[in-house]
Amino acid sequence: MSTAPRIPPIQGLQAFEALARLRSVTQAAEALNVTPSAVSHRIRQVELQLGFRLFTRQDFSLSPEGAEYLPRVREALAALQQVPGRRQAPSPARLRVAVTPTFSRQLLLPRLARFRQDYPEIELMLQVAIPAHHVTAEEADIELRFGNGPFTDREAMHLLSDEVTPVCSPEYLHEIGPLHGFEDDRAVARAHLIRSPLEPWRTWFRACGITLPEPTAGSQFDDLGLLLDAAVAGFGVALMRLKLGQAWLDTGRLVRLSARSVPSPHDYYLCWRPGTLERWECAAFVDWLRQSLRDP
Numbered sequence: 144m145s146t147a148p149r150i151p152p153i154q155g156l157q158a159f160e161a162l163a164r165l166r167s168v169t170q171a172a173e174a175l176n177v178t179p180s181a182v183s184h185r186i187r188q189v190e191l192q193l194g195f196r197l198f199t200r201q202d203f204s205l206s207p208e209g210a211e212y213l214p215r216v217r218e219a220l221a222a223l224q225q226v227p228g229r230r231q232a233p234s235p236a237r238l239r240v241a242v243t244p245t246f247s248r249q250l251l252l253p254r255l256a257r258f259r260q261d262y263p264e265i266e267l268m269l270q271v272a273i274p275a276h277h278v279t280a281e282e283a284d285i286e287l288r289f290g291n292g293p294f295t296d297r298e299a300m301h302l303l304s305d306e307v308t309p310v311c312s313p314e315y316l317h318e319i320g321p322l323h324g325f326e327d328d329r330a331v332a333r334a335h336l337i338r339s340p341l342e343p344w345r346t347w348f349r350a351c352g353i354t355l356p357e358p359t360a361g362s363q364f365d366d367l368g369l370l371l372d373a374a375v376a377g378f379g380v381a382l383m384r385l386k387l388g389q390a391w392l393d394t395g396r397l398v399r400l401s402a403r404s405v406p407s408p409h410d411y412y413l414c415w416r417p418g419t420l421e422r423w424e425c426a427a428f429v430d431w432l433r434q435s436l437r438d439p
Contacts, residue, residue, distance in 0.1 A: 151189045153223075156216050158185035159197055163213050164426040166203045174421070210434060214261060217423040236265050236424035241272040241283035245368035246411065249387055250303075254435045261431065265424045273365075284425050286414045289341065297414035300429065303436055304411075305384040306404035307342055310397040315377045325380070325400040326351040335379030338363040339370045342382045342407065350405040371397060 161171035162182060172179040190197055197209035205213060221236075242251055247269060258267070270283055292299050309325045311334070316322070322330045325347075336344055336358045345357050362378050364370040371388050374381040375396045383397065385404055391397040413429055420426040 149192060151192050152185075153220075155185040155189035155192075156220065158182045159189055159209075160213070160216050160220060160423075160426075162186060162198070162203055163205060163209070163430065164420045205430070205434075210430070213430065214427060217427055218264075221423050236422075237268065238265050238285070238424045238428055239268045239270060239283045240428065241270040241286040243272050243287055243289055244366055245387060246287060246289075248368065249390060250436065251432075254432075257435065258428070258431055262424070262427055265427070267428075284415065284419055284422070285428060288412045288414050290409050290412075292410075292412050294412070294414055298417055298419075299412045299414045300433070302411045302413050302433060303386070305386045305407050307346060307382045307384055307407045308404040309347060309380050309400045310371070310374060310383045310388070310391070311380045311400060312375050312377055312396065313398055315374075315379065316398060316400070318377075322380075322400050324403070326353070326403065328353055328355055331355055336361055337370055337373050337379050337381040339367065339382075340365065341367055341409065342370075342384065344382060346405060346408055347382055351403075 157175060158171060158177075158181075161174050162168065165171050165174065168179045168182050172182045175182065186197060193208075193212070195208040196206045197212070198204060199206045199209075251269075255267070258265075272283075272287055286297070287302070288294065288297075288299070292301065311319075319334060322334060325331060325334075331348075331353055332355065338344070338358055338361055340363075343357055347353070348355060348357075362373060364373060367384060367387060370381050371383060371391050373379075374383075375391065380400065381397075383391070384407060388397070392399065413432065415425065415429075420429065
């Protein structure tokens with residue numbers, strides 16, 4: 144007669160969840176009120192019993208098997224925390240996420256169907272964040288920030304970097320004529336430069352050795368999506384983030400002026416108040432979005 148497979152001890156599952164969330168043996172040990180060596184021992188015990196590695200790197204990145212196993216562990220631990228005798232259906236876990244408008248439309252919303260499939264018990268509420276000033280309409284559990292970390296008022300995790308390149312509409316390029324890669328003073332001086340404090344032109348100028356100063360006149364937009372829509376409308380040349388603006392290129396609304404791209408000085412970060420990731424739904428969203436943006 145076959146025996147039922149052994150379930151890993153709950154102490155080991157708690158250690159796995161804490162280490163996946165905090166990415167530090169010391170912090171996981173403090174959260175569980177045990178020693179760091181105890182956390183390491185419990186992780187090894189679970190891995191031996193399951194027959195696969197839960198983590199793959201020294202920064203405690205999850206292995207593919209660990210990433211697949213983590214949501215099940217969190218659901219099981221959450222179920223065990225429910226008080227017996229309550230017959231009513233558990234209320235959904237509500238998660239408030241503040242995101243910048245263009246990131247939400249271009250990179251988050253196309254992936255959210257998969258999140259709903261993976262976590263149907265999480266009720267996700269999206270709020271608008273203003274990228275230039277880190278302002279949200281309401282207090283959020285998780286906040287997307289655009290800029291340079293670290294942030295003194297939040298814990299943060301680097302989420303996404305990008306590269307920039309100049310673009311314009313096909314009609315504007317036909318009107319103004321060839322711009323020869325947009326990599327010298329003469330070509331740049333012929334064009335109207337659309338400005339944004341989120342992506343200053345000096346990034347492109349320095350990379351190409353262009354000696355012109357940062358433009359101080361002309362149309363300016365505080366939203367990267369509006370910046371690209373203005374370029375579509377023929378306002379001039381915009382500096383586009385490639386990952387964020389790929390849809391404008393795919394549809395032919397914008398064309399690249401150079402085969403070259405250079406790293407943007409600004410990145411995307413997920414931010415939260417200390418203690419937020421102790422809630423399983425918050426930790427699950429952070430892990431899911433980080434992995435989702437890595438997948439092609």
